[in-house]
């Protein structure tokens with residue numbers, strides 16, 4: 001865009017909403033390199049749910065720059081968006097195929113998760129019609145009871161897969177139900193079952209395709225499950241799947257959720273705050289209003305529980321979280337319109353973690369990160 005001398009000078013800070021998510025791409029790259037060094041096999045970063053809230057497209061571009069092997073998304077729409085944004089690397093859609101989506105997968109060169117002989121047949125027929133060979137990853141259920149052919153029925157499924165002419169079996173995988181637990185009994189059982197299924201390749205003297213089963217919990221705890229490729233999600237974003245796990249890969253959070261003070265007032269003793277009048281100070285307090293709410297993914301269950309950071313000090317959220325605003329009690333301290341607020345993240349001295357927010361809201365860090373709404377702009381630190 002051409003700039004004229006009489007154009008007003010407007011910085012990005014003045015046009016973008018005060019409430020924003022900042023993602024540090026350098027930290028994401030370091031996390032990826034640490035995981036890569038730790039596992040020593042192929043890596044498929046999992047970027048479902050807007051890359052765990054970090055922004056699907058920019059994060060995918062970063063992994064393409066880092067020459068990672070594969071990307072994983074949950075739904076075909078995410079895969080199509082990445083193709084439309086010019087991402088060329090292999091992409092696997094982890095969710096099932098619904099209705100007549102198969103042509104979309106083929107048109108956009110997205111690998112399909114197949115979990116029944118029926119689906120394989122449909123994929124094969126569509127591939128023949130479109131004259132495009134389908135890439136599939138066979139999904140085996142080894143003890144999650146969610147998606148996939150049961151391990152005890154896998155042989156028939158695998159034989160069928162290798163008999164369809166228009167299907168290229170590029171991978172075979174399973175998923176752990178409890179790999180973040182300190183008790184690995186079920187995880188080891190799942191791995192044993194999966195290895196049992198993979199015996200098929202020895203028996204038939206077929207070269208195995210890419211074999212993968214490990215998510216973040218298993219990457220941290222069970223190196224023998226790495227196989228040909230691992231599928232880390234939350235770990236790449238610097239968050240551990242459970243805070244009880246040994247941090248065998250030292251990753252750092254890359255996301256800071258910021259806002260600004262937009263209003264200051266004194267609330268007199270006895271005057272209640274917000275919808276439902278759930279907080280009533282018994283003395284005069286100073287309070288500030290922050291433009292973030294449950295419509296942004298700042299959960300209503302954080303009402304009267306969470307803290308935010310202003311000038312590195314933590315202050316409580318008072319009253320119910322509204323759709324677009326919260327009120328924070330700063331007692332006798334001062335804060336001015338435009339002062340920085342950290343909702344999630346660190347300022348170098350103090351921090352509020354995804355685990356903290358999850359604890360206050362009664363959920364897990366995954367749900368905190370994936371719920372930061374797309375109406376919150378993402379800003380990338382290169």
Ligand SMILES: *Cc1c(COP(=O)(O)O)cnc(C)c1O
Nearest residue numbers: 046094175215216231232233234
């Ligand atoms: C979400 C998901 C992952 C990544 O899980 P994390 O716990 O975030 O590492 C891996 N594989 C599948 C099939 C998934 O659905």
